[in-house]
Every structure is written in C-alpha cells, then in structure tokens.
Amino acid sequence: MSTWQIREIKAEDNQQVKDLIRSVLVELGVPKVGTAYEDKALDDMTNTYRGEREAYFVVEEDSKIIGGAGIAPLKGLEDSVAELQKMYFLPEARGRGVGLEMMNKCLDFAKQNAFKKCYIETLPYMKSARKLYDKSGFAPIEKPIGNTGHYNCTVFLTKDL
Template sequence: MSKDNIVIREITKADDKQIATVIREVLVELGAPKVGTAYEDAALDCMTETYSNPKSKYYVIDVDGKIIGGAGIAPLDTVEGNVCELQKMYFLPEARGTGLGSKMMQTCLEKAKALGFEHCYLETLPYMTSATKLYAKTGFTHLDKPLGNTGHYSCNVWMIKTL
C-alpha cells in the first residue's frame, strides 16, 4: 500500500456498503459485543444519509477504491452545550500503525472546530487500547460517566476533548 494512493475523503453513497462491512468486521475481530455497540446501529447501512446533516461529517480512507477505514463527527444528542461526538472510527488491519489514525483524528477534529463545536466526546471499549492511546495522545481525557444517550451501553470508556 503506497501512500500515493491513499486518500481521506468525505463519504459517498457508493461507500456505504463497504464502510458498514469494515466497521462490522473490525468489531467482530476485536471481540466487541454485537449489542450495545455500533455493530447494531441501523445507521451503518446508510452512512451517507446519516451524516448528511450540515453539522455532521463522515470521512473514509480510500485506497484505489477500497475503503479501509473511516470516522465521523456529529452533534451529541441530549447534551447541553456545543458538543460533538467522534463516531464510528474503525480501521482494517492494513490501515493500523501507519499514521492514518492520527491523520483521520486531525481531519475530524479540524472539521468539528470549523463547525463551531467546543468539545468532542467519544465512547470506546476498554480493550481497544491502541485507539485509547491515540485519543489520549490527541488530547482526550477520561470521564467518569457517559454524556448523553448514544445507545452504546456496552462502551464503558468515555473521553472528551476541548477544541
């Protein structure tokens, strides 16, 4: 995989099926529960539509037409304040350890700030240690309890970052 053919770009309708497959494959690979996580989100099968709100954005990593990862931001519902959530950030094994996670984080956080969000929240699982390290390196700090109600009750690591 050459860096010349890797593109981080906004999702298109043609990517919906591929990114849904990527997210579900990664969750299964990591042993995540299928309930209470993104695995069961109906939004996975219509990501372009899900992120069509002007305050939402989803990006994919495209390598010659193959989607190998993605991440997005959207307003965090049921929370007071100007908070977005980093959502559905998953990468296939070939994307891990390549610096693409850091680039994707930068892309999402820059967009969140440009959209006027003041904080970015995320939820993850305790055994997703590489992801948690990346979040901490990017400035996210741990919370004692979740914000809002994302429906991801199996995710019990909560983090936030001031933008």
C-alpha cells in the first residue's frame, strides 16, 4: 500500500511546491531563463491554478510535498488543448509509480473538462520524464504550439484525449 496521496494544492503548500520545482530544475541542470524556473506563477501556485478548467495536484507523503503537476488550457489554443505543466518529483518520489498515477490524474481532469488534446514541452535530457510521456501515449511533434513562453524547451509532445 502506498504511503502517499495525490490531492489538489492548498495555499499552505505554495512555498514547498516552489522550492521543490526549483530544486528539481537545478538538480537536472535546467537553464534558469526561458524555463519554468523563472515563472512568476511559482510564487503563488494556488492562485495560478484557480481558474476554470485548470488544477494543480500535489503528491503528499508524511506531511511533505514530494511532487506535483498542473493541467491548464494551453495559451492560444484554450478551447481544445490542455497543457501538462510543472510536473516535477523529488528523488524519493521517483521509481514508485507516482508519476504515472499523477499523469493519469491530470489526463482524467483534462478529459472531464472537454479538452481534445494534451500538450507537453520538455528538454531532451529529461529522460525519465520522456519515458513517462511515451508510456502515457504522447507522441513528438516538430514544433511548439500555443504560447508557453518557455523558449528553451526543445521537445514538444501531444496526445489525443
């Protein structure tokens, strides 16, 4: 039985989530400019994901946030395309099925909110994340769609919902 649970973010989670995302990005050697590292959204994730058809989920274990992922309308294609956003896990969450369960939670949310596709941007060296995306049925596309502002991301994937 798992000792972790997935739930929606609460205001008291904001600092832990911000610190988690930044620490994982630093661990992976991700550029700080043109990526999620510099997003103003990290300062108040609860408020960022307050709108319609968007949510941010966290993985909590022993009162500690060990991962998270967001799903929201893709800017520029809001009606039909959801974007998987800011999906990061601490080392202790990896290899335990947490990512797959989180992915399913986000994709289910997107389907329930009438999105037709899901979009992800990532980096080529994020190999574990790319394995998860592949396992979840995402396929690469040639160029970015929508307007994420993450100009340093060079891998683009979509999945029909």
